[in-house]
Structure formats: structure tokens, C-alpha cells
Amino acid sequence: MELQNDLLLRVARGASVPRPPVWMMRQAGRILPEYRALRAEAGSFVNLVRSPEMAAEATLQPVAALGVDAAIIFSDILVIPEAMGLPYELIEKQGPRFPKTIERSKDVEALLSGDAAAERLEYVYEALRLARRRLNGRVPLIGFCGAPWTIFCYMIEGQGSKTFSKARAALYRAPALAHRLLDRITETSIAYLERQVEAGAQIVQIFDSWAGALGPEQYRAFALPYIERIVQALDPLVPVIAFSKGAWFALSELAKTGAGVLGLDWTITPAFARAQVGDRIALQGNLDPCALYAPPEQVVRATESMLRAFGPRHIANLGHGVYPDTPLDGVRAFIQTVKGWRYQ
């Protein structure tokens, strides 16, 4: 099946395009009424993630409803700790909770990793196969995983946190143990992304959601090398988007990992990013997701101003996942403005 809209893949590979492609992190989710219906039918988020049929449907919803230039597989970064041996539950309004966490060496040794863990995620691969088939070449399909540092945070803390101070403390207290755990997560992530690609993902994104909790020195020691290992292990024909939220201090190093695209949060100006990473790599982002709460005519202006500031080699997106209560008028104004844009 030939791709009818390959804007995303072309930008990610460094080719030129008439306008930036656009998609939104968390586009498959609660902003869409059809998603909320599906979620109600599934009974829980975790059920939805685990049902290939429903996950594929959620993946396709924003393509039909919003006209985005890419689909991203509906899943969760926390399927990796689960596959490795730490199951989680999602508690309404509170977020994920892991009854078991990693405290000592034997906890790491007890984890599954690499192929043995990745093969437990057959439901994700099946969702990808279904989604890819049903997309029928309309737009590319994005696979993803969490970055090792971000997954490490959950495996140590057992839940979300404002500071991730337990996870950060572990890097100072027991650096060798931290590296062993990061190593296992990395192995598993590589096997997982390879299988995602086999199942139909045409590009993959690595989400380092808690990158900004680390200072530059710790990021360089405990986060960056593992992202680089994942990027280097994958088929070079499949582009990688590295999105390290809050890691403004590491952009130039992230640009050297081999990732074709760097994701930017909304605190980073395009000018700052370009000065750090040079002209070749593509940049993705970075409208403040809260800008979509403004009246649509202001969303149009904010989007145009972002597009102008980025110029070419840009994938239009938000600087973070779209928030669940974002008005669809704002979302549509954002997407339509990008789709109407033309580079000179």
C-alpha cells in the first residue's frame, strides 16, 4: 500500500515538503467524543490498551475526526514495566500505581527483559497490524515507547511524582544498580520497538517525559546514552523522534544520537533549538497545549507565529500532550492552520 500522505516521513528523513505535517501527542484520547464512547465501552483505560481491536480503533479516530497527518498507536509507555514484571493499575484522577517497585539488586535480577519481555506485548503488535491495515495508506503510523530514564522513574517510585526525587536519589545512592536497571529497560525497549516496526510502525517516538527532572550531568550519564543505544539499534530506515521534555540543556547532544527528529516542549524557542542543533535535523513541536483554550482566531495567530518561527524541517505539534478538556474548535483551528500553510 503506497502512502498517500508521507509528509511526516519525508520531513523526518530530511526531504523537503510544501508544508509541515501536523499531529498531536495524545490525539487519540479524551478530546474526542468517539474516544470517550469507546473508553466507556472498554470499561477501563487498561482494557482499551489491551484490546487490539479497540486500540486500533482509537488510533484511527483522530485521522478521521481531525484530519491529522499521522496516526500514533493507542497504548501506554507503562506496558514496558508491566511486561518486565511490574504490573500497574490506573487510579482515577491519581494516575498509575505499581504495587511492586524496584528497591534492590535482586528486584532487578527478577525482571524479564529483552525479547522475553517484549514478546509479552503481542496485543500491541496486533493493534499495530490492525491499525496499519485500516489506515490503508492514508497517513503514516507512529509507534512509541518511553525513554529508559522515564520508565526507570516509575519502576523506582511506583507512581507519578512532582520531583521524582526517589528515582533521582537512586542515581546518586546506587549508580551501578541504576545502570543495570536502565540497561534492562533499554534492551526491552529495543526489542519492543523492533517488533512494533515489524508490525507496521513506520516511524517511532521515544518519550522522555521526565527528562527535565535531571540536571545536565545526570542526564548525560543516565538518560542520553540509553536513548542513543535505542536509536542506534533500530533499522536506520525507520526514523526516530526523540522527545525529551524539559531537556533544553541537552538538545545538542540529543541531536547527535542519530534521531532524525527532536521533539521540543513549549519552553524552548525554535531559535534556541536551531542554535543548539544546527540546520539538518527536523524539529517537532511546540505550541503550548494551553494555547488551544483560546478563541479559535487566536489559535490561528499563535499557530502561524509558531510556523513562522520554525520555518522548514518542522513537524507541527504541541509542546506536550493535548489536555483532555481542550475545546475541539481550538484543536481544529490549530490543525487547519498548519494544513493551510505553504512554505515560500
Place this chain on the structure above:
Amino acid sequence: MELQNDLLLRVARGASVPRPPVWMMRQAGRILPEYRALRAEAGSFVNLVRSPEMAAEATLQPVAALGVDAAIIFSDILVIPEAMGLPYELIEKQGPRFPKTIERSKDVEALLSGDAAAERLEYVYEALRLARRRLNGRVPLIGFCGAPWTIFCYMIEGQGSKTFSKARAALYRAPALAHRLLDRITETSIAYLERQVEAGAQIVQIFDSWAGALGPEQYRAFALPYIERIVQALDPLVPVIAFSKGAWFALSELAKTGAGVLGLDWTITPAFARAQVGDRIALQGNLDPCALYAPPEQVVRATESMLRAFGPRHIANLGHGVYPDTPLDGVRAFIQTVKGWRYQ
């Protein structure tokens, strides 16, 4: 009473000193066994804050126990929304909750502000008077308040948040209302800090804990001007420390507010900060508070490496408040290393 140790004030005013002064954000608090005893006696954190006698005692504890070069008044940034008309409670392991929040124009109109609000905080001024008297010139006494944007976050959200997306959305949805509220908070903060200085504060810190939730454009519109107004309104003989956590993108502008000191979180290298702000302003920070969980000999090395990287015009501190379960051995290694340092 002449100050026996005026290192902090001298650095904040641009004078040279033989070694950097050292104190820690949240030094008066749960790291100290004597604080935990006092807190148990008070019955609740809020009782402790409201008792001038006990708050003064908490203020002095780290001076005696740790030998820091400054005392910071034991209080909470949330006394300001409370004085303005939004009381809060602290829920164990969850943080602050405001039963009433600001939703519309009439909510802002109903608030007290300026002197009328500040005069409700007599218990803070009394705590400052007591603490200043008991310090007896040993070290300077720091007063503080939250920055208007950070206080705004709580008044809109009614609680902490990982994204403060409601507060940020308010800036896009209703910018005029946001400015009116920020204006009132600013007026109140000025009146509050003036009274703190009258009561004995010799230097003040403005905590913009949620600065990093905003992008540069929003920060420039909704955060920076209000910090500047506070700094400009205060007696120029009282130095101001502006600590905008996460606002790496606004350092050069923060340096122009008139603040004598900029606080840095641990993601910012001294070299980056100096390149942004020039040589004249003092910098405060910024060891990762998690570095104190390492064995003491490593804390010494990390502290020395920080001191070397900053060079002069530096106030040694952590990049964020010390975490409650930090081992005292790590804390002491940090403080002693700074106190043993000598500039060439």
C-alpha cells in the same frame, strides 16, 4: 545588633567575600529531628506557621543544628491567598487544597488586597520580630513570598498540579482577568514584604516555583513584570533574591528586574547562567538536592565541583528545597564543604 556573619548580605550587594555563604531552601523543616518534635507539638503544619513562638523556633533550629549562614523565616507562600480571602488546608501526603478558587471576575473583586490583606498576617511579622531578636546578630534573617504567577496557580487550580494547565489556560482564555488577579497578588506581596522588612527581614526571596510551567512569551507577559514591580517597590537597601524555578529561558530578563541575586535550579549550569546574566549579579544555588543522598565523601566532591564552577558572586544553596528524608550526614557534608572553601 551588629551582624557577626554578613556574608549573605555582602554577596547580595555585590561586595566581595572570602568564601560563599551557604543556606538551604527548606532548611527549617523535616530534615531536623528537633523540627519534627516541634511539628508534633504543634499538631499541624498550619498551626506551626500561625504560632509566632513556634515559627521563630523553627526558623532558628537550622542555624544551631547545621551552622548555616542565614535563617529563613518559617512560613508558607500560601498565607497570601489565605490573607486575600482563599483559605487552604494541607492534606497529608497530598498537599494544599483550597475549597474556594478564582473562576470569574466577581471572585477577583471579592478578594482583599494590598494593605488590607497584608495586615492580616501579623503572626508572620511577630515571628520575624522574635526570630530576629533571638538570632542576636548571628546570621541574617531572610523573608520571603511566592511570586505572583505561582500564587495565581494555586488560586486558580485550588491545589498543586503537574502541569498547572488550568492556570495556564486562564492566561489564554481570559488574559485581562488574569492580569487583574496578578495585579492584586502583586500589591499584596509588596505590602507583605514591606512589613516583613519592618519586622526584621534583612533580605527577601521571591519563590516562583511554577515559572517553568510557562513558555518564554507567557512568562514575559504574566510573570516577569510582576516580579519586577515587587523588586522595584521595595527599599533598595534590602536585597532581593529572585528564584524562578524552571525559567532558564528568562535569566537575562530576570537579571534586569533589579534583583541582586538570581536563584538557579539544578538544570542550569553556572556557565550558562553567567553567559545569560553577565558578571555583576550574584547567583544562588544549585546542587541537585538528590546529590545529598550520596555517601558524604561524594557530597563533598559534588559540592566542590559546584563551587569551582560558580566561582565568586555565589551563594551556595541547593537547586530546590531540601527533601524531607535527606540524610543529615549529606546535609552536613554539603554545608561544611562550603564553609571550608576559600576563594583564591
